[in-house]
Amino acid sequence: MANARGFVAINEEECKGCDLCVVACPVDVLHLAKHFNTHGYNPSEYDGDGCTGCGVCFYACPEPGAITVFKNWEESRHKYLNPEGEGVTSLTLKDPVKGVAVIESTGDTIVLSDFRKLNFAE
Amino acid sequence: MSTKILSKSQGFYDLYERRPGSDQETTHYCPGCGHGILHKMIAEALMDFGVNDNSIIISPVGCSVFAYYYFAAGNFQAAHGRAPAVATGVKRALPESIVISYQGDGDLAAIGGNEILHAANRGEAISVFFVNNAIYGMTGGQMAPTTLIGQKTTTTPYGRTVANEGYPIRMTELISQLQAPVYVERTMMADTKSINTTRKAVRKAIKNQVEKKGFSFVEVLSTCPTGWKVTAPQAEEWVKTTMTQHFPLGVFKDISGDAEPLNLTKDQLPAERIPKAISLPLGDKEKLVYKIPETVSEEIKISGFGGQGVLSLGVWLSEFGMREDLNVSWIPSYGPEMRGGTAHCHVKLSHRPIGSPLVAQPTVLVATNRPSLEKFEQEVVAGGKIFWDNSLIDISPSRSDIVSLPVPATEIANQLGNTKAANVVMLGVITAVSDFLDENIVRRTLPEIFKKKHLLDLNMQAFNKGLEFAASLKQMT
Numbered sequence: 001m002a003n004a005r006g007f008v009a010i011n012e013e014e015c016k017g018c019d020l021c022v023v024a025c026p027v028d029v030l031h032l033a034k035h036f037n038t039h040g041y042n043p044s045e046y047d048g049d050g051c052t053g054c055g056v057c058f059y060a061c062p063e064p065g066a067i068t069v070f071k072n073w074e075e076s077r078h079k080y081l082n083p084e085g086e087g088v089t090s091l092t093l094k095d096p097v098k099g100v101a102v103i104e105s106t107g108d109t110i111v112l113s114d115f116r117k118l119n120f121a122e
Numbered sequence: 123m124s125t126k127i128l129s130k131s132q133g134f135y136d137l138y139e140r141r142p143g144s145d146q147e148t149t150h151y152c153p154g155c156g157h158g159i160l161h162k163m164i165a166e167a168l169m170d171f172g173v174n175d176n177s178i179i180i181s182p183v184g185c186s187v188f189a190y191y192y193f194a195a196g197n198f199q200a201a202h203g204r205a206p207a208v209a210t211g212v213k214r215a216l217p218e219s220i221v222i223s224y225q226g227d228g229d230l231a232a233i234g235g236n237e238i239l240h241a242a243n244r245g246e247a248i249s250v251f252f253v254n255n256a257i258y259g260m261t262g263g264q265m266a267p268t269t270l271i272g273q274k275t276t277t278t279p280y281g282r283t284v285a286n287e288g289y290p291i292r293m294t295e296l297i298s299q300l301q302a303p304v305y306v307e308r309t310m311m312a313d314t315k316s317i318n319t320t321r322k323a324v325r326k327a328i329k330n331q332v333e334k335k336g337f338s339f340v341e342v343l344s345t346c347p348t349g350w351k352v353t354a355p356q357a358e359e360w361v362k363t364t365m366t367q368h369f370p371l372g373v374f375k376d377i378s379g380d381a382e383p384l385n386l387t388k389d390q391l392p393a394e395r396i397p398k399a400i401s402l403p404l405g406d407k408e409k410l411v412y413k414i415p416e417t418v419s420e421e422i423k424i425s426g427f428g429g430q431g432v433l434s435l436g437v438w439l440s441e442f443g444m445r446e447d448l449n450v451s452w453i454p455s456y457g458p459e460m461r462g463g464t465a466h467c468h469v470k471l472s473h474r475p476i477g478s479p480l481v482a483q484p485t486v487l488v489a490t491n492r493p494s495l496e497k498f499e500q501e502v503v504a505g506g507k508i509f510w511d512n513s514l515i516d517i518s519p520s521r522s523d524i525v526s527l528p529v530p531a532t533e534i535a536n537q538l539g540n541t542k543a544a545n546v547v548m549l550g551v552i553t554a555v556s557d558f559l560d561e562n563i564v565r566r567t568l569p570e571i572f573k574k575k576h577l578l579d580l581n582m583q584a585f586n587k588g589l590e591f592a593a594s595l596k597q598m599t
Contacts, residue, residue, distance in 0.1 A: 014147055018154030018347070018354040024314055039145070041153065056314045058128040059321065062158025063148060064165070064192065065130035072126050115129040116136060 006053020007073035008046050009099030009112035014066040017041035021067060024060035027052055048096040068099075068113050077101070081119040083108070088121050133165030133174050134192050141191045150188055154354025156311050156344025157186050160253060163324040164222065165193060170325070171332050177220040178212050180205040182234075184226035185260045186253065203234025206241035209248045217386035220249070220331050227254045227268040228261075231293050235267075238293070242337050245302030247384050249327040250339045252293060255346040256365060263349035267291045270368055275349075290368055294341040298374035304336040306375040310343035312361040316371075326378070334383040343369055414446055418473050418558045421481040423498055425466035426490030426511075428456065431545030435488065436467035438549060438571055443471040445563050451479035464494050471558055486556070488548060490531070492517060499524075509552060511544065527555060527595065534587050540577075543584035550588015551595070561589070 008030070015037065021044050022030045029050040032042045044066075053071035061067045070076045077091040082105050089105035091112075099112040110117060138146045151157050168174040178196035181189035182205045190197035196219070200208040209223040223241075230238050230252050238250065257275055258264040265275040265282055268290045272281040282290075298306040305327060309320040320342055327338035343365050345357035352360065391399060422439060426432040433454050443450035448471045456465040468481035487502050489495040489510040495517065502508060504523040512518075512528035519526045529551045535544040553559045568585065572578050 016148070016153035020154055020354050020358070023355045023358075026314070039148075055128050059159070059162070059317050060314065062151060062153075062155050062162075064134045064158065064162055065147065068127065068129040070127050076126055118127060118129060120127065 005072060005074070006051040007070040007076075007093075007096070007099075007112070008051045008053075008057060009068045009070075010044050010046060011066050011068070011113035012037045012043035012045070013039070014063050014113075015041060015043035016063060016066075017043055018062065019044075020060045020062070021057035024056050026054060026056055030057060046097055046099070065115055066113075068115055068118070070112070076120055079121040080110075081121055082106075083119075131162060131165040131169055133169045133194055134161075135194045138191045141188070149192060151185065152346075152348040154345060154347040154357060155185070156253060156255060156342070156346070159311050159317065160251060160320070160324070160342055160344065161186075161189070161192060163321045164224075164251065164328070166321075167325045167328045168195060168220070171328060173220045173328075173332060176218065177222065178216070179222045179224060180209045180212070182223075182225040182229040183260075184229050184258075186224055186226060187260070189224055203229050203232070204237055205229065205234065206237045206246070206248070206250060209250075210241055210244070210246045213246055213248050213386075214388070217247075217388050220328065221247075222328070223248055223250045225250065225252055226259070227252070227256065227293075228258045228266045231267040231291050235291075239296070239300070242297045242303050242339060243300050245304075245337045247331060247334060247336050247386060248338075249331045250337070251324070251327070252339065252341040253344045254293075254341055254365075254369065255344045255349070256290070257346050257349040259346045259349045263346075263351075268293075268369075270364065292369060294339065294369075294374055297339050302337055303339055303375060304378040304381045305330055305338040305340075305373075307339075307373045308341040308343070308369060308371050310361050310366060310371060311345070312343070312358040316362075319371075330378045333378075334386055335378045335381045336384060338378070341369075343371075413560045413562075414558050416473070418446075418448055418471055420469075420471045420486060420556075420558050421484050422469040422471070422486040422488070423466060423481050423484040423501070424469065424488040424490075425464050425494035425498055426488075428465040430465075430490045431542065432465055432488070432490060433467050435545045435549060436469045438568075439469050439471065439552075439559075441571060442559055442564055442567055443469075445567055446471075446558075446560060448472060448558075449474065449476050451476045453479040464491065464497065466494065466498075486552075488552070489515065490544070490548070491515065495519065507555070509548060509555075511548070527551065529588075529591065529595075531588070534591065535584055538580060538583055538587065540580055540584075543580060546581045546584035547588040547591070550585040550590075551592045552588075553585075554589045554592030555595075 029047040033045040037043045055069050058067045058069045079088050080091045082089045091101040094100045094102050168177050179193050180198045183202035205223040205225050209221045213221040254268050256268045258266050264277040269282050274281050294308040307323045309323050310316045323340045327340045330338045343361050347354045347357040424432045424436050436452050440450040440452040451470045454467045470476050483503050485506045487508045492515045507525045509527045511531045513530040513533035531544040531547040534547045553564050
């Protein structure tokens with residue numbers, strides 16, 4: 001799956017490890033992690049590659065904020081609104097499994113499951 | 123799906139600040155619970171249609187009782203089963219709002235069976251989401267009306283039987299038989315396809331309301347992994363293979379396409395008619411000045427035979443108290459005996475908030491028969507007043523630390539030609555003697571109080587006679 005279109009970021013603290021997204025994923029790129037989150041659940045985890053951005057896991061998930069799906073990651077990642085306030089910048093994935101990306105303009109990192117900070121241009 | 127990023131809907135609060143405890147980021151639902159999925163669909167639809175800020179979600183009793191923790195919309199939490207009744211009131215009071223009744227199967231199909239059927243039958247322009255997981259989840263997995271035959275629950279440990287518990291009730295079929303509903307569908311949330319169908323049904327039910335089409339009802343077969351004691355994927359499988367055998371999926375009724383938009387404008391009472399509607403004196407704009415003390419705290423007990431008007435007299439005193447901007451309470455009390463016993467009422471008039479409406483130590487006792495005087499005389503506070511009808515009571519109060527006011531109310535009323543006016547005579551005396559009643563207030567309020575207008579003249583005469591008698595009483599003392 002070299003040409004992954006989508007990207008899925010999982011907020012592991014909001015995940016309850018119910019397994020529904022893992023079962024639902026049509027391309028089978030999600031799994032339950034071996035480690036626990038602070039609530040004692042094995043959170044769902046992205047394999048790191050192969051997401052098509054279909055959104056099936058998002059609607060299968062009962063937790064409002066646990067899953068974020070970028071339907072077209074290659075397009076979205078170049079439209080990140082610069083936190084310095086000057087136009088758009090690009091994101092580069094640093095840790096696809098944890099959903100961590102680097103903001104090109106500042107060098108800072110962003111966790112892509114943090115829906116409060118997802119400021120993208122249209 | 124047109125948005126490029128699917129993330130937590132703005133229809134939810136960022137942080138669930140209403141949720142007690144340290145975890146305000148996740149819902150309280152168990153892992154794999156269907157409620158969360160449906161919540162997401164509703165929040166998304168409300169945002170997509172641009173009506174979230176104008177929506178009121180009525181949450182039920184059940185696991186989703188705390189829906190108001192999560193939805194960033196208006197919320198009511200209704201008593202068990204009453205969500206459609208509350209939704210009816212909200213929708214009628216605020217016809218432009220989007221009102222959603224969200225209920226589980228114990229709530230909607232058991233205790234609330236009546237409410238939902240009549241709300242549907244009236245065709246209230248609301249959207250109802252019915253989450254059917256065939257069990258009472260919150261209380262620990264008891265049998266619900268929708269529990270399947272053979273299904274084991276804590277209250278049907280050997281499985282539900284037809285002989286003992288009857289058949290699982292099919293609410294969607296019931297409601298689809300009614301004339302008024304415009305859209306009735308049953309869906310499930312068990313796999314990608316069915317979740318998508320449910321999402322469309324949710325959107326349609328809400329859109330129907332946005333377009334003022336009428337009553338929409340969506341039953342969603344949902345999972346309760348905890349109550350069913352299975353994993354979430356197993357629960358979805360059970361919905362798919364077992365629940366659907368008894369609860370067939372599909373659109374049972376859809377006339378929303380042909381339905382004309384309802385005229386939901388509220389019948390507003392013109393401002394100029396409001397004073398009359400609430401019995402305010404018309405054309406009287408000057409601020410009333412009461413001749414009553416600055417601190418009133420009266421506890422009044424009025425007692426007599428049933429039929430002597432003792433309860434009415436109490437209601438009137440409360441009414442005057444309200445006109446004097448006092449806090450008031452009135453509570454009747456009558457024994458099990460139908461005749462011959464005493465009926466009495468407790469009245470409180472106070473500048474301060476009233477805690478209990480019960481009067482244990484009256485400052486004023488009105489006794490219109492002998493048993494009442496005998497029964498309550500000892501309760502009166504020292505210095506309190508006892509008004510007693512000496513045309514009927516052949517004894518006198520025995521205490522010397524109270525003010526005894528004998529009033530031949532029945533005799534005076536008889537002379538006027540109607541014994542029943544005795545309580546009005548008594549009112550006249552009370553008004554004249556007590557400082558907590560302003561004669562002008564009483565006089566202007568009486569015509570509004572007496573329902574039989576042809577007796578108004580007689581009653582006003584009786585009131586005046588009472589005042590006259592009080593004046594003579596004062597001269598004597």
